[in-house]
Amino acid sequence: MARMYPIKLTVNGIEYERTVEARKLLADFLRDDLELTGTHVGCEHGACGACTVIMNGQTAQSCLMLAVQADGAEILTVEGLADGAGLHPIQQAFLDCHALQCGFCTPGVLLSAHALLQENSHPTEEEIRQGISGHICRCTGYVNIVKAIQAAAEKTAVAPLNAK
């Protein structure tokens, strides 16, 4: 039996204590151990952004990290983006602008958009495109994703984002 390591981390405001194998990817830990299947795996080599989460306030690719490296971290996944049952303003903007089709890339893109708007509440189109350039979306051609992030920026300029 492979050696197991205890880890303690906070995901979407809930503290978890688990033991994991050293080699377990953070993405697999979130999906399999915590059953947070909103974090998707599109490439497992850091090239598509589908597995993006926010860790200690920064975006991180959960396929490029081991769960043990997240010991002590505070993580936000797509499941924690909205307060309660409604949608977060960015999620709402994606819905309003038809910024998703198959939805597979969407959780990761939402989190990058969230991080981008936290840092820069009025990004230009160029800055938005740069800000999500770590993501591959095969469905939308990014047209409506860019629109949605612009729309979210306009809305959130009035009601500032909930810092999470």
Next chain:
Amino acid sequence: MAVAETDVRAHARWFGTPVKRKEDPRLLTGRGHYVADISLPRTVHCALLRSPHAHARIHRIDVSKAQALPGVVLTLTGEELAQATNPLPSVFSLGNKPAPFLDYPMAVKKVRYAGEPVAAVVATDRYLAEDALELIDVEYEPLPAVTDVEEATRPGAPLLFEEMGTNVTWHGTFPYGEVERAFREADRIVKRRLYFHRYSSTPMETFGGIASYDPPSQLLTIYSNLQIPAMLHPFMSYSLKIPGNRLRQVTGDIGGGFGIKCAVYANMIILGVLSMRLGRPVKWIEDRHEHLLGSAHGTERAAYVEAAVKNDGTFLGVKIKSYDNDGGYMRFPEPVGVILWSHVVQGCYRFRDILMDCYAVVTNKCPVTPNRGYGRMQHQFFLERMMNIVARELGQDPVEIRLKNFIRPGEFPYEATNGSVYDSGDYAEALKQALERIGGYEHWRAEQKKARAEGRYIGIGVATIMDPGASNLGEMSMIDPDIRSSTAGEAATIKIDATGAVTVALGSVPQGQGHETTSAQIVADELGVSVDEVVVLTGFDTATHPYCGSSGTYASRYAGTATGALKGAAQKLRERIFKIAAQFLEARQEDLELAEGKVFVRGAPQRGMALRDIAGIALYNPAALPEGVEPGLEATCNYNFPLANQMDAKFRANYASTYANAAHAVAIEVDVETGEVKILKYAVVHDAGNLINPSIADGQIHGGVAHSLGAALYEEFAYDENGQLLTSSFMDYLCPKATDVPPMSVGHLCSPSPFTPYGVKGMGEGSGPIPALLGNAIEDALAPLGVEVDGSHFSPQNVMAMIWKAKGKRVDTQ
């Protein structure tokens, strides 16, 4: 000719409006139902060992060390799989012909492409299963590989299937019109060899599935992201040696398909066998490397194209000899891809004398499968390039030559030379509007002139293409006339329960196209309820959803088929509701109307009954129903497109159901130092008739442009001469990012189909026009250097190679 009602119903409230998608709340909050998200009790995990060689004999596979690893529960070699299953049925079996070779989902005795599965391991977790793969010892005898499609046809080429004696697995010739006369009467015959490269739309979700066998009921349930589970149901049941009613297939949310996920089924046979052996669920999720290397690719085609033209630019006819590089095996629906350009044999043009001379060839590359624009984009690449090449030879303008050759608006419905019935369109207007949207043709010609004076290279490109929808599987007869089929259909069931609530199930298998939303729009209008109240079941299930022979989601078929099924089922319910209400309201059926969840006398809404009350009577008081009215409020329609016919003795049939079209226009600048192509302005004008949901339609166009643009500029499955894939990660196989896709101006024309309910046409594939579009633009930009484009991939290296070639320099792109 059957002409359906084209008008959107006058009282349509939801049809044609940008209703927000019903799918989105779950997908936006991380609560989608993708196959990897399913976890069943007692699940074990599968990993596949793949061949490092492109072509090799397998002398021995030793799994003993893998079996001994704690946590491993089962191993299976290709040979063992072959003993447990029937071979994968081939298209030829549909005409009761023997397959040219036996095909199993894992290699038996020989591997034929790098990445082909040779053994499977099942373990208690995926990490362990992958550990065990490393313990399997395979003794290979490498063989010379052949990767080039034309080389593979030459005598002496390495043979993939020695028993066939050739790598050409199928060849067919189809003459239409009077080809020889056209070539005799031509002022000029223009010949080129053109090449369309290999890529795929690489959905963000890889292939995956869970097979779960229940020994007491002998029921095998396969949850997967296969996009044609119904169509392949009999194939899979044959391979697995179980009756169709013991095989249940379920799909949920699918993370993109684009055709490539037609190929998922071969892997599901492996999982099915493993699960039947173990009596427990077996899960396999492909990783990205496996996907790029060994899932399935889009078709690569080399063609010799000859155009017979008049000096005024009129095309009289074309002859095309095409060689499809189909990779290591010919899996369903191959070799159909080879002839699928029958949907668009004339493109948007009037020439009718055409010779199709088509070869399907196996090589030591990954097998191919449908991919967005399947079989048609290659052909339209050839036609659109030839339009420009001929224009240049004749000193004509590429826009003018198209206008001269277009089918005219007054000629619709237009029966093409091979029997395809183009429904409607205004191709010239689409082109005109596309050019306006990039800022005007004259404007860019002036800019080009200015730029040239400064030593810069601006080019203008146009491509005008057909974007057909809903294949008529009558096309299978082109492969073998003994295959008789004419299915271009879909099935839908609508149920109104005792609470008055409406539930819809379809045979379609959406992968992001929003069928829950568009179907709800149609049903809401037909039954007079709110779109929010209609529930359309997610995904597909052979056990509970209706389906027909061609069900599934591929070939832009929803609009041309599912709308008919939805309308048909709704009409049956409307009729029943009106009959019941007429009796209870003492009114005439023709005076009744459905709206706001009620049936009432037109003009007197107080004389009405709620749907709930009608359902109550239909369900609980059948004795009170008018004579001949069936109890319950549930109806199914199995719809077939009315013009879907069988192929005749002259190889003629209506090969698609709807014939949308599009004009793309672009202005680019080419950097002749780096080979970089920069898009300055991009526009597309698309005509899919009446749109069910305009924002979904726009989204499909955006995605189609991005795919095709990626193909033209970045994406390529490049192999070395030994058959090793050089682009097997997203670091080398480059998909366009947000910074690569230019802003695009999208316009719509609206030429309704006279043959579909609501005048809709299929759309979504987009028919991949950008390789032709950019090819035309690059050639235009680099005209002063004398560059001619003969390929479809414009990486900086390729562009530089073209420039050097034109300048007479030695070309070395390695």
